[in-house]
Amino acid sequence: MPKAEFGSAKYVANKMKSKGLQRLRWYCQACNKQCRDANGFKCHAQSESHVRQMQLVGEDPRKYIEDFSREFKSAFITQLRISHGEKFVGANRYYNEYIRDKEHMHMNATKWASLTEFCKYLGREGICFVKEDEKDGLMIAWRDVSPEAVRRREEIREIERAEARGGAGEDKMMKRMVARARAEAEAKAKVEEERKAGEKSDATPPAEEKAEGKKEGEEKGEGEEEEKPVAPAPPVKLSFGLKPKTIPANKAGLGKMKSQSVFKRMRTENGEDKAAKKLKV
Template sequence: MPRAEVGSTKHLANKMKSKGLQRLRWYCQACGKQCRDANGFKCHVQSESHVRQMQIVGEDPKKAIEGFSREFHHDFIQLLRTSHGEKLVDANHFYQEYIRNKEHVHMNATKWPSLTEYVKYLGREGICTVKESDKGALMIAWRDLSPEAVRRREAVKEAEMREAKNEAGEDKMLKKMAARAKLEAEAKVKAAEAKKSEEKSSASPPSEEKNEEAPKVDEDAPKPDAAPVKLSFGLKPKAVPAGRAGLSEMKSTSIFKRARMENEEDKVAKKLKM
């Protein structure tokens, strides 16, 4: 059956049917044709165009494989540089981005048997930075090898080295200051202790003399019995001085009797004078 003309309804219908990714097992890399099912792939393999193309590839298979490998490598690195730059990305996730293009070169047509081997090749050649994540996945990042990028990296390294030296010098200065402060603190403590010891030594001789003059008391000797204490609960009246009447006598003699007695005494004194 002849092919549909470009721009015809049949051609557009075929394009719509073949839109998107199809099975890799039904893709012919030599002819660059994607088949939709096993029957279509079988018909394509038996076609004259496929047989002629396979004869050309069979004359120098290494050359064909090298060409496919070169094309795959170029497209892979170009997409990595433009989409992610020098940022680390999961290799498997990026490969899924790469094969979204329907016309890409498949890896089974290249000299690398798997994506892991290809990523290891990029790391060995220094084309990309390859690291392993905590989960065990391979991370890749494009490495810019242009002269400007190399000079920029060298300038960054020199700046980091200067910062490291400055930090090391600051650390040394801080250590020296800490050691000096520690020595000064120890010297101050020693001076204070020496001053206290001098004060104690100056104050100790008088106390020693007093201790020498005072008789030594034997603590083990028996102590004399103290005199018994007498306790009396009686109340003794205070002694009244002579010539003074007590409080009870003063209260017993009234004011009027005292005045009369004084008048009588005056009269007796007058009579005696006469």
């Protein structure tokens, strides 16, 4: 049965029916033909075009398998690099993204039987980073092997090593400083304790000295008599009366002192005779 012409109603109806992904077992990779059901795939397998293509593939099957595997790996890695870069992503999740394109190269035409085997191959060859995760299972990430990326990785690695060495040196220095500070604090505390102990010993004599002093006091008290208490002195009485004071006889009064001169008073006090008065003739 001939194919429907491009743009015809039959062609559009076939495209609408074949929209989206179909069963993988009804896809012919040699002819790039997707069938909708088992009957359609059976009819295609009996067609002249399919028989002729399978005769060409049968002449050198390894060549076709290697070509299909190379195309699948190239498309897989290219889309991984574009969509996720060097970030890890689940292998199953990414494979579902890859097969959204109907025209993609199918894995059943390659030399890898399963996706797990293909991911392990990528990890062994150093094409991708592969790791096992408890939650997402097998995870893959693209590995940039270009010379610029390798040089950039080396520079980053050198910087990290330098930082690690610097951090180790700083840690050692900090440990030394902490040890030195701790030793100084212990020495200072020891000196402070010794100083306090010395002050305490000076302020309070030991019990032995107290006992000796007490014994000496008791011995002295036995040999000497007890001292009698001294009577307090009588209080001094002050008088504020207005009685005139009596002038002693041997002292001159205030008026006599005024009548005499200083020199005469001195002579009389010394016991000398008074000068005789001169008479006027």
